[in-house]
Amino acid sequence: MKLKIASKILDANERIAQDNKRVFSSMGVYVINLMSSPGAGKTSLLEMTINELDGRLKAGVIEGDITGTDDAARINALGIPVVQINTGSACHLDANMINEVLGDLPLNDLDIVFIENVGNLVCPAEFNVGEDIKTMVLSLPEGDDKPLKYPLMFQESDVLIINKIDLKPFLGVSIEKIKSDALSLNPSIRIFEVSCKTGEGIDEWAKWLHSTLKA
Ligand code: MG
Numbered sequence: 001m002k003l004k005i006a007s008k009i010l011d012a013n014e015r016i017a018q019d020n021k022r023v024f025s026s027m028g029v030y031v032i033n034l035m036s037s038p039g040a041g042k043t044s045l046l047e048m049t050i051n052e053l054d055g056r057l058k059a060g061v062i063e064g065d066i067t068g069t070d071d072a073a074r075i076n077a078l079g080i081p082v083v084q085i086n087t088g089s090a091c092h093l094d095a096n097m098i099n100e101v102l103g104d105l106p107l108n109d110l111d112i113v114f115i116e117n118v119g120n121l122v123c124p125a126e127f128n129v130g131e132d133i134k135t136m137v138l139s140l141p142e143g144d145d146k147p148l149k150y151p152l153m154f155q156e157s158d159v160l161i162i163n164k165i166d167l168k169p170f171l172g173v174s175i176e177k178i179k180s181d182a183l184s185l186n187p188s189i190r191i192f193e194v195s196c197k198t199g200e201g202i203d204e205w206a207k208w209l210h211s212t213l214k215a
């Protein structure tokens, strides 16, 4: 019985996600659902990416947090349109939350919208919100055991960004293990290694975004 209720919630979510996707694509906007555990560097990645894009792709951001507007303020400081969603107690964004803020971004003027999900490695992966792709960030201090412990996130993501690679000398963490375990769960996952501290690898990720949006 409980399973049935859960699947009904997911069905309803999926219908709204498809509605959102139709709105985004009718406006010519490519949408990335950005997910990670708290502190992995989603907002820092957005700041670095937006700077690297340097206006060549017009970006907007939807920030999802349980409470507060700190991340939206950081994006706003870059002169980028941003909407903050506070979920209250919900530990993920769902399609309805995104649907409610569609009118708050100048979608007609944008090429790409990043949706920064609530920091959580579990349920954000279960809820489509109308995105074109899911991208997850895993930072090295979280450890190389995460793909096998949180497989759904890695299975659902189209892109894995390994962040904080500048900390590698201080950690007994294997980037190769992260990559091989992620690829065993999801052979088509695209992997980038970056440091939002030093900027290493951001150019390759931004280049990939450009070529993906062109295609
Ligand atoms: Mg953040």
Ligand code: ZN
Pocket (backbone or CB within 6 Å): 090, 091, 092, 120, 123, 124
């Ligand atoms: Zn949740």
